[in-house]
Amino acid sequence: MARAFNFSAGPSALPEDLLKEAAAEMLDFGGTGMSVMEMSHRSPAFQTIVDDAEDTLRHLLAIPDNYRVMFLQGGATLQFAAVPMNLMRTGRAGYVVSGNWSKLAWKEAQKYGEAVPVATGENDGFTRTPKVPTPIDQGLDYLYICQNETVFGTMMRELPDTGSVPLVADVSSMFLSCPLDVERYGLIYAGAQKNAGPAGTTIVICRDDLIGDGPALGDVVPTYMGYRLQADKGSLYNTPNCWGIYMCGKVFHWVEDMGGLAAMGERNWARVNRLYGFLDESSLFEPLVERDSRSIANVTFRCPTPELDAAFVAGARERGIQNIKGHRILGGMRASCYNAVPDAAIDALLAYMGEFEREHGHGPARQS
Ligand SMILES: *Cc1c(COP(=O)(O)O)cnc(C)c1O
Numbered sequence: 001m002a003r004a005f006n007f008s009a010g011p012s013a014l015p016e017d018l019l020k021e022a023a024a025e026m027l028d029f030g031g032t033g034m035s036v037m038e039m040s041h042r043s044p045a046f047q048t049i050v051d052d053a054e055d056t057l058r059h060l061l062a063i064p065d066n067y068r069v070m071f072l073q074g075g076a077t078l079q080f081a082a083v084p085m086n087l088m089r090t091g092r093a094g095y096v097v098s099g100n101w102s103k104l105a106w107k108e109a110q111k112y113g114e115a116v117p118v119a120t121g122e123n124d125g126f127t128r129t130p131k132v133p134t135p136i137d138q139g140l141d142y143l144y145i146c147q148n149e150t151v152f153g154t155m156m157r158e159l160p161d162t163g164s165v166p167l168v169a170d171v172s173s174m175f176l177s178c179p180l181d182v183e184r185y186g187l188i189y190a191g192a193q194k195n196a197g198p199a200g201t202t203i204v205i206c207r208d209d210l211i212g213d214g215p216a217l218g219d220v221v222p223t224y225m226g227y228r229l230q231a232d233k234g235s236l237y238n239t240p241n242c243w244g245i246y247m248c249g250k251v252f253h254w255v256e257d258m259g260g261l262a263a264m265g266e267r268n269w270a271r272v273n274r275l276y277g278f279l280d281e282s283s284l285f286e287p288l289v290e291r292d293s294r295s296i297a298n299v300t301f302r303c304p305t306p307e308l309d310a311a312f313v314a315g316a317r318e319r320g321i322q323n324i325k326g327h328r329i330l331g332g333m334r335a336s337c338y339n340a341v342p343d344a345a346i347d348a349l350l351a352y353m354g355e356f357e358r359e360h361g362h363g364p365a366r367q368s
Helices: 016-024 044-061 075-087 100-109 227-232 242-257 260-281 306-318 343-360
Strands: 067-072 092-097 114-120 143-146 167-170 187-191 202-207 298-302 333-336
Touching (some): 044 067, 044 242, 067 075, 067 227, 075 100, 092 100, 100 143, 260 298, 260 343, 306 333
Parallel strands (some): 092 114, 167 187
Antiparallel strands (some): 067 202
């Protein structure tokens, strides 16, 4: 079977060349006589893999020396707890609730301290990024944002001015999609399975002084979840996701070979803007997000009725266009156009949308 045009929100498409490379190295990685899945995480060969992944990422993002890079497990979801456990030093932090992921993070943080909702987009149905009222309370331990809300397809285009309060950002679904000014943040994290590699690795980049001597909540914090320890042990306190880190390293090199993050950003905006442009002109499809809040990766839209949505998704599958169905909490469709989605997939989707619109274009108005 031919490779699918895969618009999955995550786990998502990986660059085909890298899959072939990994396949070629499956039985014998670099003359070791074994797969990366089979080698000791304490071996020189694996140490080279981790070091190279970190170095390449540092170069890609121009990560300053006073930031630590960690490759952890537990997904972005575990970071919802790890962030307050490590950084809630006075017990009060601010949360911008801009979609379901930041809402989950906000709820999780309430277990560990006071999580103040400084702005919420819930009244707008999360169709636009909420404005953060400034100046923000300078007594907060940090201000938390989810910069690209994967489910609704919104993106915070400009970072809030937090003064001296560290900005903490879940950037899972926009990581490596475009340039990111690391110094604007105290902590950034991203689950790899959107843009950086296979599921199972979470990349955490944190300013060293925020980690302090240990977690804010002290000894009750699971040893594994202490940033100080993980940073000092170079992500090798216990057995890491060796295979995941190896694949992430390959993706980092691939992004570099594609011209780096500035080139990626230009290419990605051009691609999603073709889709947004089509949706804005369409007599059938409706974009779900206000113009100034649209995502660089996750394009959400719908037809006038759920029946047409279902017909669209079914027809897409017949054309090899997969994982286009919207998240269950929102319905409609979602095309996640991550880095490894080829231009041909965008072309195929647009062609199919045009075809579908010509066929169904003058249907009933949406009943809702
Ligand atoms: C996918 C995603 C998550 C959840 O990631 P897991 O690795 O499944 O825990 C959290 N935040 C954002 C923005 C995401 O896109």
